[in-house]
Amino acid sequence: MQTSQLSSLLLFQKIRANSATEADAHRQVLDTAVEALGAVHPSDARLLQLRFRQGMTAREAGSLLHLAESTVYTQQREAIARLTAVIEGQERQIRSTQLASWERRLEGLATARLVGIDDQLASLSARLGSTDPPFVTSIEGIGGIGKSTLAEALVRRLAPETAYVDLAWVTARQQSFNLGGSIREERRSLLSALGIAELIFDQLWQDEVQPLALSSGHKLQMLQQRLKQTPHLVVVDNLETVADLDQLLPTIHQLANPSQFILTSRESLFSESGIYHHPLRELGQVHALQLVRQEAEERNLPSLASAPDDDLVPIYDTVGGNPLALRLVVGQVHIYPLEHVLNGLRGARGQSALNLYTYVYRKAWDSLGENEQSVLLAMPLIREQGGELDDVAAVSGLPPDVVGDALATLVPMNLVDARGDFDQRRYTIHSLTRTFLHEIAHWA
Ligand SMILES: Nc1ncnc2c1ncn2[C@@H]1O[C@H](COP(=O)(O)OP(=O)(O)O)[C@@H](O)[C@H]1O
Numbered sequence: 001m002q003t004s005q006l007s008s009l010l011l012f013q014k015i016r017a018n019s020a021t022e023a024d025a026h027r028q029v030l031d032t033a034v035e036a037l038g039a040v041h042p043s044d045a046r047l048l049q050l051r052f053r054q055g056m057t058a059r060e061a062g063s064l065l066h067l068a069e070s071t072v073y074t075q076q077r078e079a080i081a082r083l084t085a086v087i088e089g090q091e092r093q094i095r096s097t098q099l100a101s102w103e104r105r106l107e108g109l110a111t112a113r114l115v116g117i118d119d120q121l122a123s124l125s126a127r128l129g130s131t132d133p134p135f136v137t138s139i140e141g142i143g144g145i146g147k148s149t150l151a152e153a154l155v156r157r158l159a160p161e162t163a164y165v166d167l168a169w170v171t172a173r174q175q176s177f178n179l180g181g182s183i184r185e186e187r188r189s190l191l192s193a194l195g196i197a198e199l200i201f202d203q204l205w206q207d208e209v210q211p212l213a214l215s216s217g218h219k220l221q222m223l224q225q226r227l228k229q230t231p232h233l234v235v236v237d238n239l240e241t242v243a244d245l246d247q248l249l250p251t252i253h254q255l256a257n258p259s260q261f262i263l264t265s266r267e268s269l270f271s272e273s274g275i276y277h278h279p280l281r282e283l284g285q286v287h288a289l290q291l292v293r294q295e296a297e298e299r300n301l302p303s304l305a306s307a308p309d310d311d312l313v314p315i316y317d318t319v320g321g322n323p324l325a326l327r328l329v330v331g332q333v334h335i336y337p338l339e340h341v342l343n344g345l346r347g348a349r350g351q352s353a354l355n356l357y358t359y360v361y362r363k364a365w366d367s368l369g370e371n372e373q374s375v376l377l378a379m380p381l382i383r384e385q386g387g388e389l390d391d392v393a394a395v396s397g398l399p400p401d402v403v404g405d406a407l408a409t410l411v412p413m414n415l416v417d418a419r420g421d422f423d424q425r426r427y428t429i430h431s432l433t434r435t436f437l438h439e440i441a442h443w444a
Pocket residue numbers: 109112113114115116117141142143144145146147148149150264291323324327
């Protein structure tokens with residue numbers, strides 16, 4: 001086996017994490033495998049040791065073992081084939097153990113059938129699988145659009161294919177929203193950059209004895225040493241709730257390469273360099289209806305699952321392609337007629353609808369200035385395909401430069417979508433945002 005082939009093994013990367021040099025790690029992988037081979041085929045192991053550890057020629061080894069030189073070559077070929085099989089078996093074993101322990105760190109988001117993300121998964125996993133920069137990928141979009149789910153699906157896809165030594169999955173999330181329509185507070189205060197680094201540290205050192213009372217600075221140092229030596233995969237979910245993002249991003253850049261970071265954020269990190277941006281768009285109508293039917297099937301709502309498109313399109317017209325909102329609607333149909341559920345969303349009535357809007361929009365809305373709120377409130381007057389800056393200015397009654405400034409805030413917050421190319425930007429909003437804005441004046 002070529003040493004370059006060895007390097008792509010998780011088996012190698014795990015040993016490499018604790019050895020001084022690549023050569024030491026290669027040697028250890030081979031010695032361990034030869035030892036395992038020796039338990040079943042002692043003569044194979046002995047021959048390989050004589051030839052490759054003691055450096056004997058085939059003739060020398062042959063005379064020691066009372067074998068003709070040509071027999072030495074034949075036996076050596078067989079021994080190498082068996083050794084390769086041993087290494088492959090060890091690799092399978094270590095990967096399946098790893099998958100089981102990673103599974104416990106994930107949140108079980110991407111276990112259901114996912115809709116409409118195959119292409120994104122393929123292109124993102126190809127990007128992450130390569131060893132080219134950037135080593136930081138950020139998945140960006142409004143609440144419920146599927147960022148965490150995509151991140152988890154990516155991890156699950158990469159796990160069997162790539163030799164990451166370990167995975168850390170940490171979240172800065174403060175709130176979660178469940179499909180019953182309620183909000184759960186998970187954390188009172190915002191996490192800091194050091195807090196995130198400590199969470200990553202705690203996962204990666206989970207099975208190791210640590211010296212007591214390590215300072216967070218020291219933990220960061222150890223983390224950097226480990227992540228720089230061998231490739232790890234680190235997911236930081238909900239970056240928008242980190243207190244000091246301006247501290248966290250430089251820290252992440254220090255830790256990345258060869259390790260890869262996947263970030264998810266409601267706010268786009270356009271202004272940061274060295275980050276590969278992946279804006280997550282809402283599902284199109286076909287996929288949205290597919291998700292509705294699938295969800296209805298899983299929740300045992302056969303009449304909804306088999307309803308014709310015409311009956312389901314009002315769902316899409318009301319909440320668009322936001323998977324969280326689509327799943328919430330289906331869940332509510334268990335309790336109320338569909339029309340009632342949609343009216344609740346359109347009129348922002350009923351606790352579930354209000355909670356959904358609170359979860360997706362409240363923080364962002366409250367952080368907006370007066371002009372930004374005015375521009376956003378005017379957006380439903382723009383046709384769905386989007387309008388240019390002058391159109392937005394016209395409907396909002398604000399001067400174009402004020403609108404331009406407001407859009408510079410609203411677009412990175414993913415409240416307004418900017419489409420089109422460089423010389424012709426068109427601005428539009430998600431259907432869920434449109435429905436929400438019809439009723440939101442009372443928040444203002
Ligand atoms: N592509 C998809 N197919 C099916 N369900 C999805 C998909 N993306 C997200 N979901 C579901 O939508 C909900 C919101 O997704 P989530 O990843 O939590 O959004 P975000 O992290 O952007 O707030 C979850 O219940 C998730 O299971």
